[in-house]
Amino acid sequence: MLQLSLIREQTAEVIDRLKLKNFDGAQIINDIVRLDDSRRETQKALDDVQSQSNSLAKEIGVFFKQGRIQEADELKERTAALKLKAKDYDEKLESVKKELDDLLVRVPNLPHPGIPSGKSAEDNEIVHLEDDLIPASGEYLPHWELASKYDIIDFATGTKITGSGFPLYKGKGARLQRALINFFIDEALAAGYTEVQPPYMVNAASAFGTGQLPDKDGQMYYAQVDDLYLIPTAEVPVTNMYRDSILKVQDLPFKNVAYSACFRREAGSYGKDVRGLNRLHQFDKVEIVQVTHPEKSYQTLEEMREYVAGLLRKLKLPFRIVKLCGGDMSFTSALTYDMEVWSAGQKRWLEVSSVSNFESFQSNRLKLRYKDEAGKIRLAHTLNGSALALPRIVAALLELNQVPEGIRVPEVLRPYCGFTTIN
């Protein structure tokens, strides 16, 4: 959620910058300013009335104490009118605030000026390419064929137990999952992150705080009886650790890493590109989350990007980094890098990580602040990135490392797996 002060003070610039996200904000932004004017006016009127009531009440109290009952009763009569007025203003204030919030919540984050303009993934900018590991030739089976050939992922049984998009990992497949999770967490610990194990279900306030609600309501699994949501990413619980808090500036940055299962309904994305591990309803992911000083967030974003690139190098996977264009970026993000690995079996790039700076968009919703050197309270910046999401990494690993004897496990994972070949 954008800060009202920014919208008020730089109305034209805000509208202009939103265009980069293909968001026509002229109407809504102007409505917001108008509603906020009305909100202030009403608030002031209400404050005045309440101030009068307060002083009357005080006077009445004094009269009572002095036994001047009649004078007290006279004053009491005057409070009735004030009460009515206060009620009026209060109701108006509530409705204006609600209207204002409803609009405010619909405005996406301002995109960073450095992002490419564009409408879709076609317009993303490739900012880094490490493709020397892409095999020049040869037959490479897609991972779903390898999965059944070596009996390591059983899609059919997962479908029987639950439904499509809920695979069952078996034997060395399961072990490889666990190895990757541990590898990713250990790497993050070495990079200074603190490990946390968050809840997998969150309440509505948390889902709102990171921007899943109301924007992506239909994308989360929802347990109605308990009014809880299954997390689509550990970003939600981990970032919400800091909701409603005022941090000490010297404690920044906060760096956390969390493994979690992630649950996504993926409503409306059937058909293309959903085969095998490409798109699932449940998957494993290790997520890194940082809360930083506003002046440090872009430097942090680059560090996180480089950190994730390092993981891909260690896994010896060909990859590229794309900077998302305005139209492809999420509602909440100011700047996002996607990391994509090469799928040798499918002959295409697969997104395995998304590293984003949300600036103060989430922290404004979260009321995540810090007290600066001068004692002023300011919004912190939040960032997160997948480091990494497992399924497509597994897909790329299986496909790229297939040899006649089986699938060779990358060097770095061998201590975690306890085997060198899947066969």
Added chain:
RNA sequence: GGAGAGGUGGGUGAGUGGCUGAAACCAACAGUUUGCUAAACUGUCGUACGGGAAACUGUACCGGGGGUUCGAAUCCCCCCCUCUCCGCCA
């Protein structure tokens, strides 16, 4: 799930209708003292939204929501949460 007890500022914790945005203590911060540290002393020390150049000032907030009252942290109702005991249980 049943019974009981509670939820007050960063922490402990007073406060049962007006003098309480809230005692006291601790922590924190600034300063004095000091060869350094410690101790002692002095001061500062909630958040949000407004007004004001500023000093300062208005309003709201004592788990959340509603109500009673001229006036609510304090009384009433609903909800949430925590603790203790019982039940159930990985």
